[in-house]
Amino acid sequence: xxxxxxxxxxxxxxxxxxxxxxxxxxxxxxxxxxxxxxxxxxxxxxxxxxxxxxxxxxxxxxxxxxxxxxxxxxxxxxxxxxxxxxxxxxxxxxxxxxxxxxxxxxxxxxxxxxxxxxxxxxxxxxxxxxxxxxxxxxxxxxxxxxxxxxxxxxxxxxxxxxxxxxxxxxxxxxxxxxxxxxxxxxxxxxxxxxxxxxxxxxxxxxxxxxxxxxxxxxxxxxxxxxxxxxxxxxxxxxxxxxxxxxxxxxxxxxxxxxxxxxxxxxxxxxxxxxxxxxxxxxxxxxxxxxxxxxx
Amino acid sequence: xxxxxxxxxxxxxxxxxxxxxxxxxxxxxxxxxxxxxxxxxxxxxxxxxxxxxxxxxxxxxxxxxxxxxxxxxxxxxxxxxxxxxxxxxxxxxxxxxxxxxxxxxxxxxxxxxxxxxxxxxxxxxxxxxxxxxxxxxxxxxxxxxxxxxxxxxxxxxxxxxxxxxxxxxxxxxxxxxxxxxxxxxxxxxxxxxxxxxxxxxxxxxxxxxxxxxxxxxxxxxxxxxxxxxxxxxxxxxxxxxxxxxxxxxxx
Amino acid sequence: xxxxxxxxxxxxxxxxxxxxxxxxxxxxxxxxxxxxxxxxxxxxxxxxxxxxxxxxxxxxxxxxxxxxxxxxxxxxxxxxxxxxxxxxxxxxxxxxxxxxxxxxxxxxxxxxxxxxxxxxxxxxxxxxxxxxxxxxxxxxxxxxxxxxxxxxxxxxxxxxxxxxxxxxxxxxxxxxxxxxxxxxxxxxxxxxxxxxxxxxxxxxxxxxxxxxxxxxxxxxxxxxxxxxxxxxxxxxxxxxxxxxxxxxxxxxxxxxxxxxxxxxxxxxxxxxxxxxxxxxxxxxxxxxxxxxxxxxxxxxxxxxxx
Numbered sequence: 001x002x003x004x005x006x007x008x009x010x011x012x013x014x015x016x017x018x019x020x021x022x023x024x025x026x027x028x029x030x031x032x033x034x035x036x037x038x039x040x041x042x043x044x045x046x047x048x049x050x051x052x053x054x055x056x057x058x059x060x061x062x063x064x065x066x067x068x069x070x071x072x073x074x075x076x077x078x079x080x081x082x083x084x085x086x087x088x089x090x091x092x093x094x095x096x097x098x099x100x101x102x103x104x105x106x107x108x109x110x111x112x113x114x115x116x117x118x119x120x121x122x123x124x125x126x127x128x129x130x131x132x133x134x135x136x137x138x139x140x141x142x143x144x145x146x147x148x149x150x151x152x153x154x155x156x157x158x159x160x161x162x163x164x165x166x167x168x169x170x171x172x173x174x175x176x177x178x179x180x181x182x183x184x185x186x187x188x189x190x191x192x193x194x195x196x197x198x199x200x201x202x203x204x205x206x207x208x209x210x211x212x213x214x215x216x217x218x219x220x221x222x223x224x225x226x227x228x229x230x231x232x233x234x235x236x237x238x239x240x241x242x243x244x245x246x247x248x249x250x251x252x253x254x255x256x257x258x259x260x261x262x263x264x265x266x267x268x269x270x271x272x273x274x275x276x277x278x279x280x281x282x283x284x285x286x287x288x289x290x291x292x293x294x295x
Numbered sequence: 296x297x298x299x300x301x302x303x304x305x306x307x308x309x310x311x312x313x314x315x316x317x318x319x320x321x322x323x324x325x326x327x328x329x330x331x332x333x334x335x336x337x338x339x340x341x342x343x344x345x346x347x348x349x350x351x352x353x354x355x356x357x358x359x360x361x362x363x364x365x366x367x368x369x370x371x372x373x374x375x376x377x378x379x380x381x382x383x384x385x386x387x388x389x390x391x392x393x394x395x396x397x398x399x400x401x402x403x404x405x406x407x408x409x410x411x412x413x414x415x416x417x418x419x420x421x422x423x424x425x426x427x428x429x430x431x432x433x434x435x436x437x438x439x440x441x442x443x444x445x446x447x448x449x450x451x452x453x454x455x456x457x458x459x460x461x462x463x464x465x466x467x468x469x470x471x472x473x474x475x476x477x478x479x480x481x482x483x484x485x486x487x488x489x490x491x492x493x494x495x496x497x498x499x500x501x502x503x504x505x506x507x508x509x510x511x512x513x514x515x516x517x518x519x520x521x522x523x524x525x526x527x528x529x530x531x532x533x534x535x536x537x538x539x540x541x542x543x544x545x546x
Numbered sequence: 547x548x549x550x551x552x553x554x555x556x557x558x559x560x561x562x563x564x565x566x567x568x569x570x571x572x573x574x575x576x577x578x579x580x581x582x583x584x585x586x587x588x589x590x591x592x593x594x595x596x597x598x599x600x601x602x603x604x605x606x607x608x609x610x611x612x613x614x615x616x617x618x619x620x621x622x623x624x625x626x627x628x629x630x631x632x633x634x635x636x637x638x639x640x641x642x643x644x645x646x647x648x649x650x651x652x653x654x655x656x657x658x659x660x661x662x663x664x665x666x667x668x669x670x671x672x673x674x675x676x677x678x679x680x681x682x683x684x685x686x687x688x689x690x691x692x693x694x695x696x697x698x699x700x701x702x703x704x705x706x707x708x709x710x711x712x713x714x715x716x717x718x719x720x721x722x723x724x725x726x727x728x729x730x731x732x733x734x735x736x737x738x739x740x741x742x743x744x745x746x747x748x749x750x751x752x753x754x755x756x757x758x759x760x761x762x763x764x765x766x767x768x769x770x771x772x773x774x775x776x777x778x779x780x781x782x783x784x785x786x787x788x789x790x791x792x793x794x795x796x797x798x799x800x801x802x803x804x805x806x807x808x809x810x811x812x813x814x815x816x817x818x819x820x821x822x823x824x825x826x827x828x829x830x831x832x833x834x835x836x837x838x839x840x841x842x843x844x845x846x847x848x849x850x851x852x
Contacts, residue, residue: 050466051437166335195334195493196538222466265471267500275475276500279468347748373750386741390763392569399759400749426562429569434561444745451749 009038010184010216014076018057031057033240042214046227049237055220059186063102064092097128101177105189107169111161118157121176128180144179148205167198184216203230224262238285258285296487297323302355304345315341317511328488330502332495338511339491343457347378377448381460383440387432393443394428400450421446438469458490495539507532580843587839593832600648608642612799621815632817640821647799654715654784661719663773666726671761674734691724697786704792714793718783729772733765767844774837778830801826
């Protein structure tokens with residue numbers, strides 16, 4: 001095996017399939033069908049699609065948190081050149097958090113409701129690095145919460161999760177993940193539970209982390225315009241496949257009719273009140289050629 | 296059609312009273328689509344809940360079709376005013392078929408004789424085939440459920456439809472379909488709509504006039520023409536507009 | 547047109563049922579199939595099916611008259627020719643008594659079940675839906691009943707009413723409804739604030755209609771599960787009353803009464819008490835397994851949301 005070059009992808013997925021056994025002996029349901037995505041260091045890649053497109057399952061496959069009934073296979077699924085399929089449970093524990101972290105959609109379900117914020121962050125830090133002393137961990141936690149621009153860090157640290165607003169909770173989650181200094185952050189709809197103004201702040205934090213630390217970011221979202229403005233590369237998913245991958249700046253010139261249809265269906269604050277063009281799903285997209293990597 | 300003056304709504308959260316709406320006034324003309332925009336916690340949904348009688352602790356005056364509203368709502372009110380909820384997964388009874396969901400309002404108002412005809416008609420009105428009639432909600436997609444919820448709201452032929460974030464739980468392509476459906480229904484039936492949402496683009500697409508809410512108060516009321524001309528004065532409205540614009544431009 | 551099993555299946559599991567009946571049958575089929583994939587629940591159902599057969603035709607299966615005393619054949623051990631499970635202290639065939647006793651024993655259980663579940667369901671869902679002082683009153687009454695140990699309260703009631711099968715049923719029913727009311731109320735509180743209840747209020751549904759058509763169907767699942775899990779307890783309470791001589795009266799072959807009479811000779815002739823005891827155990831276990839299976843199948847939280 002060749003040594004990874006500096007521009008070698010951090011995360012490399014090739015031909016990932018995920019399927020579920022059908023109910024009552026029916027044929028298995030294939031939720032992800034041959035997805036290939038790669039994320040390089042310091043790169044922001046978006047995985048965009050509507051509900052049921054398989055984008056979240058792809059993310060879960062990467063961090064090894066699949067629903068128990070799911071079966072998956074991939075020609076390649078490597079992280080920093082390491083085959084994720086071959087990892088033992090112990091390896092996983094060491095990998096998750098420290099080098100590979102995930103932020104979920106709703107902070108209300110990701111924070112433990114009966115543990116104060118400071119303890120949760122400290123526990124996460126110490127779980128990833130058992131040599132860290134309690135005091136040092138507390139300092140690191142404070143620095144992390146500071147880094148995500150939380151006002152009044154002391155109050156947040158003493159707070160119970162239910163006392164936090166959605167935006168604060170999400171920032172705590174990001175702080176927790178980022179304090180571990182991961183090489184790759186997978187963010188599954190990190191802003192869709194948030195208001196517009198908070199959303200902008202959270203994106204700015206993620207942006208800063210990518211720029212300053214060279215972290216790789218895989219951003220899962222249903223919001224095409226949002227990721228277009230935020231990410232470097234966009235992979236559009238439909239029915240378990242990537243139909244198109246293109247640089248975010250070129251999204252306006254998207255070629256695939258599905259991508260174009262999605263963009264057209266968005267209401268425009270300054271547009272006409274005419275009926276919106278409705279996306280007509282074309283069965284040909286189901287099996288058409290998979291979108292190549294244009295980068 | 297709707298006249299709201301100095302509406303204040305208060306509810307209890309963990310024993311502490313919270314002023315969710317603090318002195319809101321607006322008017323909606325018959326046949327108009329009026330929008331209320333704001334972020335979560337701005338009190339926009341609470342205004343709707345107070346109107347339909349789901350929030351009890353309110354003060355101020357509200358009237359619909361010239362009739363002042365008291366603490367309880369009459370059967371006539373229920374036939375004239377209906378509401379569509381945000382979450383199509385939560386607004387349909389999980390153990391009722393579409394047929395039952397659409398029949399219930401008719402049965403409550405003693406219209407059981409017309410049940411079959413009106414249920415089939417109701418499904419057709421929202422663009423659902425008759426084959427959906429005996430399905431359970433779990434057999435429907437999000438967009439189909441929201442269509443059923445809209446059909447249920449229309450079963451009693453209301454004149455005023457209150458929409459609480461009707462598309463925010465839906466995918467973009469489905470959102471477009473539902474917005475078009477609401478457009479068509481409004482045209483065909485001469486409905487008055489009161490649309491609540493956090494997405495300025497969606498609300499501005501539907502409404503001629505909208506009010507921006509923040510922290511329980513209306514900070515600005517303006518027409519979409521003014522919005523398009525870029526003359527909103529309140530900084531918060533600008534902030535919302537910028538957010539909507541940025542995402543659009545970059546797309 | 548031929549109707550093959552496959553087409554039946556397709557009709558039942560259709561995603562687009564054409565009638566109310568088909569939709570209902572389809573839902574029942576799905577539940578049944580899901581339960582069928584639960585091996586322990588299938589075992590429970592199997593045991594209960596056998597039991598139902600025994601209830602139906604037990605007296606005809608019995609090799610001997612369950613009440614016929616034969617003092618020459620007292621306390622014969624199991625395996626004696628003609629007395630497969632042995633005889634009791636009056637020389638009656640234990641197998642025959644078990645087969646005939648299924649009917650009174652399960653009769654008690656069935657009567658308790660059909661009186662307890664609706665009562666608890668109504669009290670709980672009304673209290674939860676209406677709230678306010680009605681809720682407070684109903685729940686305090688429930689608490690009072692809950693405060694007494696079940697068997698003691700049943701004993702007191704039977705003591706006051708006089709021993710007998712009917713009074714035993716009444717006593718058990720009166721002591722077992724409170725947990726159902728609590729359960730139904732908890733379920734009601736969980737759905738009370740949901741949008742579909744709000745929607746029903748908005749089209750003017752009255753409170754009784756709300757309770758009966760909207761709230762109760764949602765509480766029903768957990769009440770049924772609780773009931774199957776409780777069956778064992780009901781049998782044991784009934785057996786306990788029988789054991790104390792306050793339930794079925796001799797010579798009725800009720801299982802609890804049989805255990806009770808076997809107690810006197812337990813040390814020397816273990817089978818007299820053990821055989822009906824095992825029967826009670828098996829039935830209780832079967833209901834428990836079924837209850838576990840139903841809980842897994844009916845609990846919406848466990849259904850995949852893909």
